[in-house]
Amino acid sequence: xxxxxxxxxxxxxxxxxxxxxxxxxxxxxxxxxxxxxxxxxxxxxxxxxxxxxxxxxxxxxxxxxxxxxxxxxxxxxxxxxxxxxxxxxxxxxxxxxxxxxxxxxxxxxxxxxxxxxxxxxxxxxxxxxxxxxxxxxxxxxxxxxxxxxxxxxxxxxxxxxxxxxxxxxxxxxxxxxxxxxxxxxxxxxxxxxxxxxxxxxxxxxxxxxxxxxxxxxxxxxxxxxxxxxxxxxxxxxxxxxxxxxxxxxxxxxxxxxxxxxxxxxxxxxxxxxxxxxxxxxxxx
Amino acid sequence: xxxxxxxxxxxxxxxxxxxxxxxxxxxxxxxxxxxxxxxxxxxxxxxxxxxxxxxxxxxxxxxxxxxxxxxxxxxxxxxxxxxxxxxxxxxxxxxxxxxxxxxxxxxxxxxxxxxxxxxxxxxxxxxxxxxxxxxxxxxxxxxxxxxxxxxxxxxxxxxxxxxxxxxxxxxxxxxxxxxxxxxxxxxxxxxxxxxxxxxxxxxxxxxxxxxxxxxxxxxxxxxxxxxxxxxxxxxxxxxxxxxxxxxxxxxxxxxxxxxxxxxxxxx
Amino acid sequence: xxxxxxxxxxxxxxxxxxxxxxxxxxxxxxxxxxxxxxxxxxxxxxxxxxxxxxxxxxxxxxxxxxxxxxxxxxxxxxxxxxxxxxxxxxxxxxxxxxxxxxxxxxxxxxxxxxxxxxxxxxxxxxxxxxxxxxxxxxxxxxxxxxxxxxxxxxxxxxxxxxxxxxxxxxxxxxxxxxxxxxxxxxxxxxxxxxxxxxxxxxxxxxxxxxxxxxxxxxxxxxxxxxxxxxxxxxxxxxxxxxxxxxxxxxxxxxxxxxxxxxxxxxxxxxxxxxxxxxxxxxxxxxxxxxxxxxxxxxxxxxxxxxxx
Numbered sequence: 001x002x003x004x005x006x007x008x009x010x011x012x013x014x015x016x017x018x019x020x021x022x023x024x025x026x027x028x029x030x031x032x033x034x035x036x037x038x039x040x041x042x043x044x045x046x047x048x049x050x051x052x053x054x055x056x057x058x059x060x061x062x063x064x065x066x067x068x069x070x071x072x073x074x075x076x077x078x079x080x081x082x083x084x085x086x087x088x089x090x091x092x093x094x095x096x097x098x099x100x101x102x103x104x105x106x107x108x109x110x111x112x113x114x115x116x117x118x119x120x121x122x123x124x125x126x127x128x129x130x131x132x133x134x135x136x137x138x139x140x141x142x143x144x145x146x147x148x149x150x151x152x153x154x155x156x157x158x159x160x161x162x163x164x165x166x167x168x169x170x171x172x173x174x175x176x177x178x179x180x181x182x183x184x185x186x187x188x189x190x191x192x193x194x195x196x197x198x199x200x201x202x203x204x205x206x207x208x209x210x211x212x213x214x215x216x217x218x219x220x221x222x223x224x225x226x227x228x229x230x231x232x233x234x235x236x237x238x239x240x241x242x243x244x245x246x247x248x249x250x251x252x253x254x255x256x257x258x259x260x261x262x263x264x265x266x267x268x269x270x271x272x273x274x275x276x277x278x279x280x281x282x283x284x
Numbered sequence: 285x286x287x288x289x290x291x292x293x294x295x296x297x298x299x300x301x302x303x304x305x306x307x308x309x310x311x312x313x314x315x316x317x318x319x320x321x322x323x324x325x326x327x328x329x330x331x332x333x334x335x336x337x338x339x340x341x342x343x344x345x346x347x348x349x350x351x352x353x354x355x356x357x358x359x360x361x362x363x364x365x366x367x368x369x370x371x372x373x374x375x376x377x378x379x380x381x382x383x384x385x386x387x388x389x390x391x392x393x394x395x396x397x398x399x400x401x402x403x404x405x406x407x408x409x410x411x412x413x414x415x416x417x418x419x420x421x422x423x424x425x426x427x428x429x430x431x432x433x434x435x436x437x438x439x440x441x442x443x444x445x446x447x448x449x450x451x452x453x454x455x456x457x458x459x460x461x462x463x464x465x466x467x468x469x470x471x472x473x474x475x476x477x478x479x480x481x482x483x484x485x486x487x488x489x490x491x492x493x494x495x496x497x498x499x500x501x502x503x504x505x506x507x508x509x510x511x512x513x514x515x516x517x518x519x520x521x522x523x524x525x526x527x528x529x530x531x532x533x534x535x536x537x538x539x540x541x542x543x544x545x546x547x548x549x550x551x
Numbered sequence: 552x553x554x555x556x557x558x559x560x561x562x563x564x565x566x567x568x569x570x571x572x573x574x575x576x577x578x579x580x581x582x583x584x585x586x587x588x589x590x591x592x593x594x595x596x597x598x599x600x601x602x603x604x605x606x607x608x609x610x611x612x613x614x615x616x617x618x619x620x621x622x623x624x625x626x627x628x629x630x631x632x633x634x635x636x637x638x639x640x641x642x643x644x645x646x647x648x649x650x651x652x653x654x655x656x657x658x659x660x661x662x663x664x665x666x667x668x669x670x671x672x673x674x675x676x677x678x679x680x681x682x683x684x685x686x687x688x689x690x691x692x693x694x695x696x697x698x699x700x701x702x703x704x705x706x707x708x709x710x711x712x713x714x715x716x717x718x719x720x721x722x723x724x725x726x727x728x729x730x731x732x733x734x735x736x737x738x739x740x741x742x743x744x745x746x747x748x749x750x751x752x753x754x755x756x757x758x759x760x761x762x763x764x765x766x767x768x769x770x771x772x773x774x775x776x777x778x779x780x781x782x783x784x785x786x787x788x789x790x791x792x793x794x795x796x797x798x799x800x801x802x803x804x805x806x807x808x809x810x811x812x813x814x815x816x817x818x819x820x821x822x823x824x825x826x827x828x829x830x831x832x833x834x835x836x837x838x839x840x841x842x843x844x845x846x847x848x849x850x851x852x853x854x855x856x857x858x859x
Binding site for chain 2: 568595596597599600602603604606607622623625626685686688689690691692693694697700701702703704705706707708709711712713784787788789790791792795796802803806807809810815818819821822823825826827829830833
């Protein structure tokens with residue numbers, strides 16, 4: 001809420017991701033689907049990168065591979081120079097790259113506090129009471145002090161997503177992977193969520209990989225916006241956003257913002273038309 | 285992912301043969317019959333009363349040529365069919381009525397709820413007392429088995445119809461009766477189908493027990509007679525036949541419900 | 552005597568219904584019981600419900616006792632049944648004052664409980680294992696599918712032959728139904744868990760064992776309890792049949808035996824008792840389920856859920 005008095009971004013020392021010539025082919029029941037092809041993208045440590053593109057273009061596939069939910073078919077992904085995903089390594093999710101999911105994946109059967117402390121406790125990094133102290137502190141930072149005993153089902157979607165981001169950050173990950181976390185939110189909740197996320201980003205300086213198809217959201221939040229092509233997906237264009245940090249809502253009307261937006265609109269529209277036509281061909 | 289094209293049959297068969305799960309399943313089934321054979325041959329003491337799969341297969345083969353066996357299929361099948369059909373004919377309208385008309389619901393549903401917890405087979409003596417023939421009384425018990433299930437499912441189906449569907453029909457100028465016939469009824473078909481699927485299973489269960497308790501004919505009776513005669517292969521052949529009969533009738537119900545719901549069909 | 556009985560029964564029916572309605576209603580603000588009773592008694596829906604019961608019992612009485620219609624005249628009327636049920640000196644030896652009545656109830660309850668508990672104890676772990684371990688699933692599912700289509704009651708003769716005596720046989724067939732219902736619902740429950748919960752747990756560093764206890768078990772719980780309710784109903788269903796075919800005591804036996812010895816009102820007493828116990832046992836499972844799933848209650852009641 002108070003983006004103006006935040007500390008300047010402290011760039012993290014690690015969390016650099018390097019996607020090199022990644023191809024991903026799905027082959028369920030004899031259907032050959034090329035989801036990603038020759039996809040390359042560099043993400044510096046502490047950089048906030050947003051990826052936009054038409055639905056079904058492979059954005060989530062890329063995120064799932066980074067998270068360790070899926071194999072790559074060719075190519076590799078490096079995290080701080082070490083191989084994270086290659087065709088020969090078994091994918092392994094880990095608390096150094098935590099995902100926040102589109103529909104939300106807070107455990108509905110655990111209270112907010114139990115959810116947030118889950119990571120550190122299950123990894124035996126902190127004991128229950130230390131984890132709770134830390135969790136309370138972090139929840140308070142995003143204005144969620146009085147809900148620790150609530151179940152996720154009792155919270156609004158905005159609060160749920162904040163809790164989920166805290167549940168990820170409490171593990172001190174190198175990278176935060178956000179898969180359209182603010183989709184299906186109303187405008188007010190969404191912009192509030194943006195400010196909370198930016199504040200957390202400013203405070204922690206984590207590398208963030210953010211998927212969305214909302215261009216304004218991408219420009220407003222990220223240091224770099226990458227446009228993915230329709231399937232088979234690769235990064236067609238990556239634009240640096242030079243808006244100063246901390247960001248505030250007035251920037252949404254600035255010249256620079258509008259210039260970036262029009263540039264992205266062109267690129268994305270072209271892909272959307274292609275995706276739409278491809279979809280119709282497949283239906284026929 | 286956009287729409288996926290379904291692979292050809294040949295590819296699918298090839299994939300099945302290449303899949304680990306398929307061969308695990310085959311192993312399990314072969315292992316089951318193997319263990320059964322070995323243990324019945326004397327490896328396990330309490331299994332010695334049970335005939336081996338080979339003996340069962342022989343008995344089955346012999347029975348296939350006996351008219352009495354097929355008469356059993358026919359009689360049980362008839363009882364299931366009539367009981368089940370009557371349950372649908374009475375149960376679907378009752379379910380729709382209690383779901384759609386609030387006053388009708390208040391009038392009938394509590395009585396219905398009072399009778400529902402009584403297990404269907406507890407009706408056997410009353411049914412025999414009441415109905416003049418044995419055939420009718422068994423059909424009545426099968427009816428009871430399927431009736432409560434279908435009513436509960438239809439009622440739930442009506443309750444879960446989206447309000448928007450009804451409102452949009454009304455805003456297009458549909459009369460109450462049109463809303464009922466064009467919206468409520470089709471929207472309830474999936475629940476009717478579920479109710480029928482569950483109901484047909486219960487019906488076979490009920491018919492078998494009723495035949496054992498009070499029947500003269502039918503697959504349940506044949507199994508029971510095999511027991512009385514101490515002819516164990518006959519008991520197991522009876523069980524398998526009953527299983528097959530249940531399987532076939534579930535398949536039929538599924539086929540019919542897919543015909544009724546073209547929008548849910550999977551190609 | 553007869554008139555008094557009718558009046559008492561009617562009054563009990565009305566009050567019972569009203570109490571049932573009141574406890575079922577969501578209470579928005581505190582009102583005295585008398586006030587609530589008055590509102591309920593004067594509401595149209597309650598009067599309709601009452602009318603439904605009166606018509607039901609009335610039709611029974613008119614067709615059986617008053618007009619003695621053909622077919623119906625073989626059945627006992629409502630007054631005979633209630634009179635016998637409540638009589639300290641029952642004509643046929645079974646009423647709420649006799650020891651035999653409770654012996655039958657005890658046997659049935661004991662068998663149903665034993666079978667249900669055994670099925671729960673074995674079925675839930677079996678279903679969880681099927682849902683959690685792909686290999687186990689691959690091996691066990693074909694066997695389950697092979698055996699399941701055989702209606703449990705078709706097992707009765709074989710069970711009597713193999714197991715020592717009819718008592719374990721009756722419990723076994725009851726167990727069998729409940730077991731399949733519980734196992735398959737548990738499996739369905741595990742399959743219903745959104746993949747993202749598994750992924751989230753892995754991201755947060757959970758081991759396979761952690762996932763079993765923190766994701767699989769709680770995530771499957773709603774389906775497990777639905778399964779247990781169905782399993783309870785199915786237990787009573789096959790227990791009655793088993794008792795009719797092969798037991799010495801129990802309500803199923805009582806019903807069938809009363810038919811053989813022409814003690815017709817007792818048949819109805821047995822049926823009604825089965826209905827009451829069956830209903831109560833399902834209600835018990837439901838209450839336990841609610842206790843264990845507080846999170847779900849919270850979710851269903853909405854709380855501060857503002858947007859989707």
